[in-house]
Amino acid sequence: MKKIALFASGSGSNVQAIADSVQKGEIPAEITILVCDQPDAYVIKRAEKLQIPVFAFRAKDYSSKAEFEREIVQKLQEAEVDYIFLAGYMRLIGETLLNAYGGKIVNIHPSLLPAFxxxxxxxxxxxxxxxxxxxxxxxxxEGMDTGPIIDQEMVRIANEDTRESLQVKIQQVEHQLYPKVIRQLVTEASRGEGKK
Structure with missing residues (x-):
């Protein structure tokens, strides 16, 4: 079974959706760590309820991005992480993490990239x-939302939508699409290793 890390900075509604899918057996993986760059973020409370180990840090406590990413890589290796899924992590991933987990880091973004x-x-x-x-x-x-696209889903903006109602619509789609993509990725990776 693949081991996955979730990275988040805020309330963690996508973390919850992914964890729920894991608990239901829909995603054949184990969440072995949550990485959070905001030690007072609500997602940490979610992780504690879900009994997911947490590594929380403040970027300003480190001399550089490379320094805190080296510590993150160490924590991920200790947790035997195969894949990283960014779920509202509000930092650009630097070369230290990319070198360690290139091709194994996935993000969700609330637009039809390359737009917005x-x-x-x-x-x-x-x-x-x-x-x-x-x-x-x-x-x-290494870019800002520039990596190869895995999947997309459209959301229509109605005339009566407000920014808040649009956010609700988008989050509903995120909470369906992200677990589905994660399931496909970890299942294919496990099958590929089985064939070897």
Whole structure:
């Protein structure tokens, strides 16, 4: 069974959705660590309830990104992590983590990339008055939301939508799409190793 790490910075609704799918047996994996760069984030309470070990840190306590990423890599190796899934982690992944887990780091983004990369994609789409936005799951590279796309799902923006109602719609799609993609990735990886 594959071992996965979840990275988050905020409330962790995607962490909850992934953990629920793992508990139901829909994702054949074990969540062995949550990494969080905000020690007071609500996601840590979720992880404690779910009995997921947590590594929480503050970037400002380190001299560089490379320094805190080296510590993260050490924690991931101790937890025997195969894949990293970013679930609302609000930091660009640096080369230390990319070198250690290249091709094994996946992110979810609340737009149809390449449209509206970066922060507040929901607000960007809403302000641009587009009729269609959505959710993208993609591999992480050194750019800002530029890695190869794995899957996408469309969300229509209705005339009566507010930014808040659009966020709810997008989160509902995220909570379905991300567990589905994770299930596919870990299942294919396990099958591939079985064939070897």
């Amino acid at each position: 990369p970066g922060k507040d994609a929901i607000g960007q789409a809403f302000t641009a008055r587009v009729k269609i936005t959505g959710v993208t799951v993609h591999f992480v590279d």
